[in-house]
Amino acid sequence: MAHEHERSRAAGVLAFGYVPHKPDVSRTWGRLAAAAQLRGRPRPMNDMWIAVTCIACGASWHDAVHRTAIANRCMSYGAAGACSPLPCPLHAGTALYDLDVNQGESLCLCTLCRDYGDTEERSPADLTTIEHVQQHGWSVMMVPADDQGPGWAYTIGLWHSYRMPEVAIFGLEMAMSHECLNNLGAATRDGTPLEVEQARADVIERYAVQLKLVSQGWHRAFFGQTIDFYRRTPIPFLQVVWPDRHGRFPWEPHSDEQVRTFQPQLWQSPKDHPVGVWTQDL
Structure with a gap:
């Protein structure tokens, strides 16, 4: 019933009246959702229903973009390499992911974008x-190591400023963690995107790292300040996974024990993660 309501709402915005369920709407929604997840930039479910309905109900491609801000946001999945381009169903040869829409209008509900009336209550x-x-x-x-386990560090603001996922790194000294995340932040600011399964050689000297999509079930355990800043969850997060001295990652055979124990496997769901120091706060 919720999906029917959103489809009707989208059609009303575009003055088309009620649009009944059609299989191609669901298929288009699924492909958009998969592309966004792979890119590390998931969108709210109902926003995507509105966007794909605008397309399927007969609106011109650009009319759907310009006449609803929601559709505009949801059509911004375009990013090279996330998945094969999805052709516009109304304009043969037009790739959804190549259209230059959005222009910074993706939904952000952070404390800088919304006045929540609690400025005086914020801590230093x-x-x-x-x-x-x-x-x-x-x-x-930064969350330093203690007698409970290794420390970690994570960013706040990349989504607000650049509509890119936030990033987190685990198990390194705080100074190095801070430098690594600042290196990624500076590269993002300068135009290098953050992508799921991306190998990056600009984070740690002499070693490449890999970016893995964090399962949403971990957000509250590790990224509480980010949730507080954005006033919602989930904001997309990527884990910066570092290798051992031989360049082997935790999932590779014969990797050092330290590289496996000092880093959680947040790309797994919490229920699938080995029980240990990283699951104690779930």
């Missing part, structure tokens, strides 16, 4: 984070 740490995001585009939150 919160205000410092906001200042860093305003000045630099992102901030780095």
Whole structure:
């Protein structure tokens, strides 16, 4: 019933009246959702229903983009390499992922984009984070190691500033973690996108790292300040996975024990992750 309601809402926006369910609507939605997930930029489910309905109900491609901000946001999955381009169903030869729409209109509900009326209640740490995001585009939150386990660090602000996933790194010294995430933030600011399964040689000297999509079930355990900043979950997160001294990653045979124990496997769902130090806060 929720899907029928959203389809009707989309059609109303475009003055087409009620649009009954059609299989091609569901198929288009599925392909959009998969592409967004692979790219590390998932979108709200109902927003995508509105977007694909605008296309399927007979609106021109650009009319659907310009007459609804929601459709505009959802048609911005375009990114080279995420998956094969999805042709516009109304304009043969036009690739959905190649259209230059969006222009920064993706939904952001963070404390900089919305007035929640609680500015005076924010802690000095919160205000410092906001200042860093305003000045630099992102901030780095660090959680030092303690007797409970290794530390980690993660960004706040990449989604707000660049509509790119936030990134997190685990098990390194805090100074190195801070440098690694700042390297990724600076590259993002300068135009290098953050992509799922991306190998990056610009993070740690002499070693490549790999970016893995974090399963949503881990967000509250590790990224509480990011959730507080955006006032919602999930914001897409990528884990920066580092290799051992021989360049072997945790999932590869014969990788060092340290590289496997000092980093969680957040690309797995919590229920599939080995029980241990990384699952204690779930």
